[in-house]
Amino acid sequence: MPESHFVSPYDAIAALYHRAWDDWYLPAALPALERLFFSELAPGARVLDACCGSGHVTRELVIRGYDVTGLDSSASLIAHARQELPEAKFIIADVRDFSFSEPFNGALSTFDSLNHLLTYTDLCAAFRCVRRTLCTGAPFFFDMNLEEAYEMDLGEWMRCEREGYLGFTRGIYSRATHRARTEIVWFERQQAPTSARNRDRAPAAPMAVRAAEVSEDARLSALNRDRQGADPFDETSGLWRRRDAVVEEQCYTVDEIDEALRRAGFGRIERFSALQAGVTHSIGYGRVFIRAFA
Numbered sequence: 001m002p003e004s005h006f007v008s009p010y011d012a013i014a015a016l017y018h019r020a021w022d023d024w025y026l027p028a029a030l031p032a033l034e035r036l037f038f039s040e041l042a043p044g045a046r047v048l049d050a051c052c053g054s055g056h057v058t059r060e061l062v063i064r065g066y067d068v069t070g071l072d073s074s075a076s077l078i079a080h081a082r083q084e085l086p087e088a089k090f091i092i093a094d095v096r097d098f099s100f101s102e103p104f105n106g107a108l109s110t111f112d113s114l115n116h117l118l119t120y121t122d123l124c125a126a127f128r129c130v131r132r133t134l135c136t137g138a139p140f141f142f143d144m145n146l147e148e149a150y151e152m153d154l155g156e157w158m159r160c161e162r163e164g165y166l167g168f169t170r171g172i173y174s175r176a177t178h179r180a181r182t183e184i185v186w187f188e189r190q191q192a193p194t195s196a197r198n199r200d201r202a203p204a205a206p207m208a209v210r211a212a213e214v215s216e217d218a219r220l221s222a223l224n225r226d227r228q229g230a231d232p233f234d235e236t237s238g239l240w241r242r243r244d245a246v247v248e249e250q251c252y253t254v255d256e257i258d259e260a261l262r263r264a265g266f267g268r269i270e271r272f273s274a275l276q277a278g279v280t281h282s283i284g285y286g287r288v289f290i291r292a293f294a
């Protein structure tokens with residue numbers, strides 16, 4: 001299948017996503033993957049990871065010896081995945097419009113990736129593509145956020161820090177349109193200058209800003225959460241490159257999801273709450289896990 005070329009909101013935050021999201025969703029969701037998906041696959045099965053991101057979940061498939069293909073629309077996330085997992089195949093493609101010549105024995109799509117499809121028509125198109133690419137009887141496992149999860153979005157900035165990176169995210173949800181918007185501002189530390197004099201002279205990249213330019217509420221929120229630690233915006237800590245991204249998601253009801261799966265030709269459809277799936281972390285709140293058979 002030829003590769004497509006997209007501009008994805010994830011491109012701007014690919015490094016942050018790869019570094020900072022790896023220990024969040026996956027450890028919490030692993031019991032569900034073990035119980036409801038891996039258990040259905042024969043050794044060496046050919047598996048598609050649809051919307052694979054930078055490969056956090058794909059790695060678990062590779063470790064278990066499956067023949068893995070990851071698909072994602074973000075070229076930057078795919079670049080990270082290719083670097084980390086040379087054993088797997090990766091393709092830059094739109095989950096709403098793809099095909100493979102050889103069928104898969106299973107497919108998955110994790111971490112509310114399918115909520116990124118902003119219309120019901122898009123969701124149906126993605127399900128159709130996945131269904132077409134699966135052998136008859138093969139499982140498709142995915143999770144999606146329901147309204148309870150999005151209603152937790154209170155518009156407050158959350159801080160996330162890794163060595164050399166500092167990120168802020170906030171979620172805003174509209175009950176009227178069922179559209180969620182996550183705003184992400186993050187900073188990557190540039191090489192610190194050796195003196196204040198040099199710092200002032202240091203050539204700034206076009207997008208480089210002093211971290212103090214982050215909005216005052218983000219800054220205060222960071223400081224309030226970490227009064228014990230060093231101020232990451234300390235003037236002596238040099239320049240930080242700023243990047244911004246907005247990721248939108250659409251909330252669907254379980255009935256809409258069921259109907260879209262049936263229209264795409266899936267047969268048996270099973271639905272699990274986070275607890276039934278074995279997910280006890282708060283990331284499971286308002287999240288539904290679905291296993292549908294082609």
Ligand SMILES: C[S@@+](CC[C@H](N)C(=O)[O-])C[C@H]1O[C@@H](n2cnc3c(N)ncnc32)[C@H](O)[C@@H]1O
Pocket residue numbers: 008010025050051052053054055056057071072073074077093094095096109110111112113116117
């Ligand atoms: C929250 S991330 C989850 C990534 C990965 N599944 C994981 O568990 O880490 C959502 C992913 O969906 C991808 N995505 C969003 N819309 C897409 C589309 N139309 N086609 C393919 N991938 C898409 C994004 O690029 C991103 O990698």
